[in-house]
Amino acid sequence: MSRLIDVENLTLQFDTDEGRITAVDDVSFSLEAGEVMGLVGESGSGKSVTAKSLMKLNPRNAIYGENTKITLHLEDGPVDVMSLQNDREMKIVRGGSISLIFQEPMASFAPAISIGDQMVEQLLIHTNFSKAQAKEVSIEMLDRVGISDPSTRFGQYAFELSGGMRQRAMIAMALSTKPKLLIADEPTTALDVTIQAQVIDLMKDLVSEFGMGIIFITHDLGVIAQTADKVAVMYLGRLVEQGTVRDVIRRPAHPYTRGLIAALPTLDDIDAPLTPIPGDIPSPLERPPGCVYNTRCQEVVGSRCSTQVPAFYQVQPDHAAACHIYDPEGGTE
Amino acid sequence: MVQFLRFATIRAALAFFTLCLVSFIVFSLMELVPGDCAERYLAFKNSQGAQISIADIEAERVRLGLDRPYLERWTSWIFNAFQGEFGDSCILRLNINQLLGQKVWLSIGICLGSLFLAYLIAVPVGIIAATSRNPYLNNGLRIVSYLGLALPNFLLALMIMLFSTVFFGDSLTGLFSPEYRDAPWDWPKIKDFLGHVWLPVFILGWSATAFAIQTVRALMSDEISKLYVTAAAARGVSGRRLLMRYPARHALSPIINSLGFDLNRIFNELPIVALILTLTEAGSLLIEALARSNDQQLAGAIIFFLTGSIIAINFITDIALAIVDPRIRRSILG
Numbered sequence: 001m002s003r004l005i006d007v008e009n010l011t012l013q014f015d016t017d018e019g020r021i022t023a024v025d026d027v028s029f030s031l032e033a034g035e036v037m038g039l040v041g042e043s044g045s046g047k048s049v050t051a052k053s054l055m056k057l058n059p060r061n062a063i064y065g066e067n068t069k070i071t072l073h074l075e076d077g078p079v080d081v082m083s084l085q086n087d088r089e090m091k092i093v094r095g096g097s098i099s100l101i102f103q104e105p106m107a108s109f110a111p112a113i114s115i116g117d118q119m120v121e122q123l124l125i126h127t128n129f130s131k132a133q134a135k136e137v138s139i140e141m142l143d144r145v146g147i148s149d150p151s152t153r154f155g156q157y158a159f160e161l162s163g164g165m166r167q168r169a170m171i172a173m174a175l176s177t178k179p180k181l182l183i184a185d186e187p188t189t190a191l192d193v194t195i196q197a198q199v200i201d202l203m204k205d206l207v208s209e210f211g212m213g214i215i216f217i218t219h220d221l222g223v224i225a226q227t228a229d230k231v232a233v234m235y236l237g238r239l240v241e242q243g244t245v246r247d248v249i250r251r252p253a254h255p256y257t258r259g260l261i262a263a264l265p266t267l268d269d270i271d272a273p274l275t276p277i278p279g280d281i282p283s284p285l286e287r288p289p290g291c292v293y294n295t296r297c298q299e300v301v302g303s304r305c306s307t308q309v310p311a312f313y314q315v316q317p318d319h320a321a322a323c324h325i326y327d328p329e330g331g332t333e
Numbered sequence: 334m335v336q337f338l339r340f341a342t343i344r345a346a347l348a349f350f351t352l353c354l355v356s357f358i359v360f361s362l363m364e365l366v367p368g369d370c371a372e373r374y375l376a377f378k379n380s381q382g383a384q385i386s387i388a389d390i391e392a393e394r395v396r397l398g399l400d401r402p403y404l405e406r407w408t409s410w411i412f413n414a415f416q417g418e419f420g421d422s423c424i425l426r427l428n429i430n431q432l433l434g435q436k437v438w439l440s441i442g443i444c445l446g447s448l449f450l451a452y453l454i455a456v457p458v459g460i461i462a463a464t465s466r467n468p469y470l471n472n473g474l475r476i477v478s479y480l481g482l483a484l485p486n487f488l489l490a491l492m493i494m495l496f497s498t499v500f501f502g503d504s505l506t507g508l509f510s511p512e513y514r515d516a517p518w519d520w521p522k523i524k525d526f527l528g529h530v531w532l533p534v535f536i537l538g539w540s541a542t543a544f545a546i547q548t549v550r551a552l553m554s555d556e557i558s559k560l561y562v563t564a565a566a567a568r569g570v571s572g573r574r575l576l577m578r579y580p581a582r583h584a585l586s587p588i589i590n591s592l593g594f595d596l597n598r599i600f601n602e603l604p605i606v607a608l609i610l611t612l613t614e615a616g617s618l619l620i621e622a623l624a625r626s627n628d629q630q631l632a633g634a635i636i637f638f639l640t641g642s643i644i645a646i647n648f649i650t651d652i653a654l655a656i657v658d659p660r661i662r663r664s665i666l667g
Contacts, residue, residue: 057567060466087571095569108564112583112659121578122568157659173568 003073004033004181004213005054011065012046012053021284023049025237025292026065033180036207036214038228038245040221040260044281046237047217051183054215055093055100056084072097074180096126099174103186105166109158116154119173126177141172145202164195168202175206182207185217200227221264225249230318233257236281236292242312243319253321255299291324301325337655340665344651348644353411355640359633360407369399370423370628397423410633419634422622429634433615437638439508440607440615444599444642446534451541451595456588459549460581463557474546481543486602490536490609505532506611536606537599545595552587556580586658593647600639615639 012024024046031037039047052058054070070081074097084090102108110118119138123129129137135154142150145168158166167187174182184203188196204227207214216227224231224245231248233241233256241254252258259277266272279296282288288295290306297305301324313326371393379385394400413420419429462474497505508529513522556562557580565579604616615635622631655662 055567057563090571091569094567094571100564100567102560102564104560107560110561110565110579110583112586112657113578114659118565118568121570125569157663159660160663 002033004031004035005073006030006069006071007050007054008069008071009065009067010050010053010070011068012049012058013063013065014059015061015063018285020063022287023062023237023284024053025287027234027237027239029232029239029242031181031213031215033213034207034211035230036204036216036228038224038231039215039217039234040219040224040231041234042219042281044236044284045234047234048185050234051100051185051215051217054081054181054183055098056081056090057094057100072181091125095122095177095179097179098181098183099177099179101167101170101174101182101184101187103189105163105170105190106158108170109166111158114155114157115161115169115173116156119154119176122173123176138172138176141176142169145169145172145175145206146198147172163191164198167191167195167199171199171202171206175210178210179212181213181215183215183217186219187216188223189218189220196223203227221249221261233260236287237284238292239312239322240293241319241321243316243321247316247319251316251319253315253319253326254293254323255297255325256293257321259296259298291322299325336665340655341652344648348648352637352641352644356411356414356633356637357407359636360403360410363632364403369394370630371397371399374423410630414634414637419637420630422628422631425628425631429631432631433618433634433638436613436615436618437635439613440600440603441638441642443530443533443537443612444596444603446530447537447541447599448592448596450534450538451545452588452592454538454542455545455549459546460553460576462546462550463553463580464576478543478546481540482547484540486536486540487605487609489539490532490606493532493536494609505529508533508612533603533606533610533612536610537602540602541595541599544598545591548591549584549588552584553580556584559583586654586661589650589653589657592650593643596646597643600643 007030008028010024010027011022014021014023027046027050029037039050041047049058053064053068054072064082068082072079072081072093074092079092079097081093084093109115116135116138119141120131120134123134123137124131127134139150139154142153147153147165147168153161153165153169158169161169167190171187182203187203188199191199200223203214214227216224218224228245230244231242232239233248233254235256241248241252241257243253248257249261252261256277262275263277265274277296278298282292282295288306290304290308291297291310294300294305300306304324308324310322310324310327312320312322313328314320315326371390375385375390375393391400398406410420417430419433421427422429422432425432458474462471465471494504494506497503508526509522510525510529513525516522559580561583562575562579565575570579600616604620606612607617608620615638619632619635619639622628622635655665
């Protein structure tokens with residue numbers, strides 16, 4: 001496998017009226033071609049913002065950290081995403097080599113423009129196709145994602161399609177330019193469970209077929225377990241654990257990940273009480289010093305948790321957690 | 334296409350029905366006012382020194398057809414109205430078509446001109462205001478806009494007249510110079526007319542523009558923050574294309590919707606401005622007909638034209654909406 005994207009020290013702040021909010025704090029990860037990475041966390045943990053950073057798609061008041069470096073490795077050589085300036089340069093990460101699927105398929109289609117027109121528009125921006133060719137490719141893609149009667153659907157509007165159909169159309173549109181990286185921001189959250197499974201299967205098929213990388217953003221560990229090769233867990237803008245999906249779910253290392261997994265309802269024992277993580281996610285305006293999770297952590301190992309930001313410690317090969325527990329120099333005194 | 338025509342026909346029929354209903358309401362309300370036209374007219378004659386008896390009033394009523402039930406009178410009136418015949422004004426004893434002449438068309442023209450001017454300015458300015466980050470531009474626009482909303486039209490009209498009288502010796506009143514007033518329409522008269530009509534159009538357009546800028550700006554800001562715009566940006570759509578094809582295109586339907594409402598506002602403001610600028614237009618004649626003489630025929634005719642034009646513009650915006658917005662189009666076409 002070849003390296004697809006490297007994200008190093010991604011830090012992102014928003015300038016707001018209430019002050020500067022840190023949304024993403026020193027996040028680093030990388031992805032190989034053909035690999036599916038799950039990005040997990042509660043709402044407000046910075047997963048979507050992280051994903052949008054890869055396309056420089058955050059609002060105008062976003063300020064990227066100085067050391068932030070995002071490198072996209074393409075066939076023609078590496079692209080330094082942070083250095084992309086104007087719209088022309090940015091095309092490559094916006095719909096060209098990276099595509100983004102949003103949580104709400106209804107809201108992400110323009111209501112008064114037909115689905116086909118939006119697909120053709122994207123193809124005309126990123127390829128040298130003629131209009132007729134773009135239409136042909138779009139209908140073919142609609143057919144590929146399992147939409148019946150694709151040439152009729154092509155002329156229809158988002159409001160005329162069912163939820164699952166819309167998300168399929170969204171996937172067809174996202175993949176029509178043959179991107180190297182697909183970012184799926186909670187693509188199945190707004191769908192019925194039965195449709196969810198269909199859409200996830202479809203995405204998995206298409207990944208292996210197109211050989212691209214996927215960053216799958218979700219708060220649903222069940223979905224991650226089904227789809228991803230590896231997982232990154234985020235809390236309050238920081239990455240707290242990274243590893244292969246099997247390791248992280250079987251043997252979660254960070255107390256937060258453990259809490260997340262314990263909080264999952266189980267169908268095996270419907271009388272079992274739910275064990276939520278106590279407390280609320282702190283406001284990003286009042287980020288706790290030290291480890292960001294220390295205010296809710298049940299495994300605090302001393303004062304350093306609230307004073308010192310933990311480094312990533314390797315707990316197994318390909319599995320690391322940012323927690324003082326794993327400090328080989330006496331974290332658990 | 335057939336379905337579209339059917340939709341247009343249904344809307345047209347509804348518009349027609351609304352027009353009848355409005356005229357009926359006006360007719361009924363005027364019926365409730367004590368004292369009919371026969372009494373008013375004879376009272377007027379009485380004040381000129383003539384001796385009037387009850388029998389005279391009755392005779393006058395019969396002559397005017399006021400003795401018939403008012404439903405019957407309304408029915409025959411509306412029937413004639415659609416043939417362009419409005420009868421005589423009962424006080425002025427003149428044929429209404431003659432009396433109104435071009436006044437109605439002048440009024441409608443002034444209002445449509447103001448509406449056109451307002452949106453001609455408001456659409457680009459509103460879009461710029463919604464997308465610009467420049468605080469000076471935004472605050473400047475806001476101040477101008479609030480001035481437009483807060484400054485009453487008649488005050489603006491008075492100020493302009495005062496200014497012009499003091500500095501140019503021309504009060505800028507009226508729609509025509511005296512020599513053209515009764516002249517047939519020709520090129521010099523049109524030039525003279527345009528030289529006068531800009532002022533009422535400007536004054537009425539002023540507050541309408543301020544209002545419309547706020548509308549356009551609010552709608553645009555609303556649309557810009559929607560997910561489909563971000564999604565389009567994420568697909569690589571950028572610059573002017575992103576702005577015009579996405580938020581601007583989608584803000585269009587509610588803007589079209591607000592046109593009818595704005596025209597109504599301008600119509601309501603016209604008589605006051607007309608009074609100050611001594612314009613001979615239909616709005617002030619309507620006030621006269623309603624307030625002074627209870628002149629059912631005249632008031633009915635003017636209201637018929639005014640509501641007719643408002644209903645017409647609403648009909649047009651309905652059709653335009655169906656063309657612009659696929660959601661509405663599909664709900665019609667099934």
